[in-house]
Amino acid sequence: MDEIILYILGLLTVIVLIIIFIIRVIFHFVRKKSGNKGSDMLNSLSRSKEDSTAQFFYLISLLFLGLSLLILNKDFGQIVSWEKIAFVTAAASLFVAYRFKAIFALLLGISLTVFWWVYQSGMWIEQNVKPQGQFTAVLTGSIFIFLIFYAIAQLHNQEPRFKRFALVYKYLGLFPIIGIFFSFSTQSGLSALEDMSHGLSFTSAWQVTITLLILIIGFIAIFVKFYLIVNNSLGFLINNLGSLINQSSTV
């Protein structure tokens, strides 16, 4: 089990690093392409040293928070497991990201949430399904999480002021899925998938079943919300088409 979990965690780490690199490259090109113009939103963001420094320090403070919890836990004789600390840090990161508009904190929060889910669901299956459970639920859950990220990106894209967060969600949704499919197109990926599908059904681990259900419902809810927003905008456009045509003909 540990090998499979490590395999997935390693894959996710590589993907997160690639995403950070891609975001940096995008900012670099936006900056280069825009030259001295300061009107473009992403350009002015990438140019603001105050913003980038604040983002950087929010990330550092959250890493220090995680470290503080780990050390306090050690001082008090390991009263909670490290994955619970990772979960608390992820929740704090997401709170800071939305409260203080911190993009790196969002990246940390999302990555830690995915890491936590992968590790915790693996542990739930291992503890509840004996002698051996299927780990495909871990993979399914991860794919649902990434789909939710992509759906959230589309929702955020509806509002211009959420453009940066949308960018993070989009890449964290798309690239891991591409990475997972690419990995399963290789020999080692296929054998890992084969190992995961051996054993008893994961449904005995009720925590995993409930989490998967919540993820599916969450994905559908976000998708419906997105559909309603797009439909409303289309409806508005269709209803006002007549007046818009009249205006343009007058001009």
Place this chain on the structure above:
Amino acid sequence: MQDQNIIQTIQAAKLQGKTKEEIYKDLLIQGLSLENIEENYKASNEEQVQADSQKRTISIIVTIGAVLIGAGIFSFIASNWQTMPNGLKVSTIIFFMLVAYSLGWYLKEYKDAKKTGGALILLGSIIFGAGIFLIGQMFNIRTNWPDAFIIWMIGIICLAFAIESYSLLTFAGFLAFIAIFSHITGIFENFSGFGISTFLIIISTIITFGIAFIIQKKVPEEIKNIY
């Protein structure tokens, strides 16, 4: 045809924060043709790029110079370290640190040599960090070694705030990363005496969060509400 006077006028207007449209408008009012303005505007951009690249080169050379001077001072001290009494050692460190800071500040504030001044202040910061490690070694202070990076980081943050330097804040950020990852490995390697480390790490959480909060208040209004 390129005209140095027009190029200078354009550059001065850019420094005043005028947009491209405003500059074009002003020059058209002065009776220049559109073709002429375009040619000179392009030339001013090229000159700007050239000047930026020169400034960057100077900045890199000066920074490398500062780091090499620092390394030279340390190799000199290290070769005579054993024979020096403790008082002299501490005085030497403090002396070099103060000289680097004072000279850097003087050049930056009074001589308009911002790059050289900044590089000397960076040198002072490196001496400060090295001083922390050397004093720890001299007096056999028993702590976990990544704690020195945290103390170094806190010192650099104070300095960065005093002289309003974002590059020093970035340097402090990198020190923080070293401290964080060294401590994480330390947790698994069973570092001893976690009392001081715990205190320093909790303090660092508060300080870095406070820094982020204060700096965010200075973000320009037009991008303040962007997520």
